[in-house]
Amino acid sequence: MRKFSEQGGGELREAYCNCCGRKLNVRNGILEEGCVGIETPFGYFSRRDGQVHRFDLCEDCYDKWTAAFRIPVEIEEKTELL
Numbered sequence: 563m564r565k566f567s568e569q570g571g572g573e574l575r576e577a578y579c580n581c582c583g584r585k586l587n588v589r590n591g592i593l594e595e596g597c598v599g600i601e602t603p604f605g606y607f608s609r610r611d612g613q614v615h616r617f618d619l620c621e622d623c624y625d626k627w628t629a630a631f632r633i634p635v636e637i638e639e640k641t642e643l644l
């Protein structure tokens with residue numbers, strides 16, 4: 563979950579892992595640790611038609627979540643980080 567200085571945008575003020583609730587390190591509007599931000603719109607054929615779900619996970623919770631996958635996450639090494 564991310565909180566911004568203005569509703570609907572502005573500078574990032576706070577970020578929390580939705581899974582464990584831990585407050586993530588944010589300084590000067592920048593998230594200074596690994597965080598997985600998920601935002602997914604559900605469409606017509608889903609059970610949540612019209613909803614957009616949004617959450618953030620810290621790296622520890624991401625690791626626990628993906629460790630339960632039957633098919634591993636695809637990993638690609640990037641030489642240039644964004």
Ligand SMILES: [Zn+2]
Nearest residue numbers: 579582620623
């Ligand atoms: Zn977490």
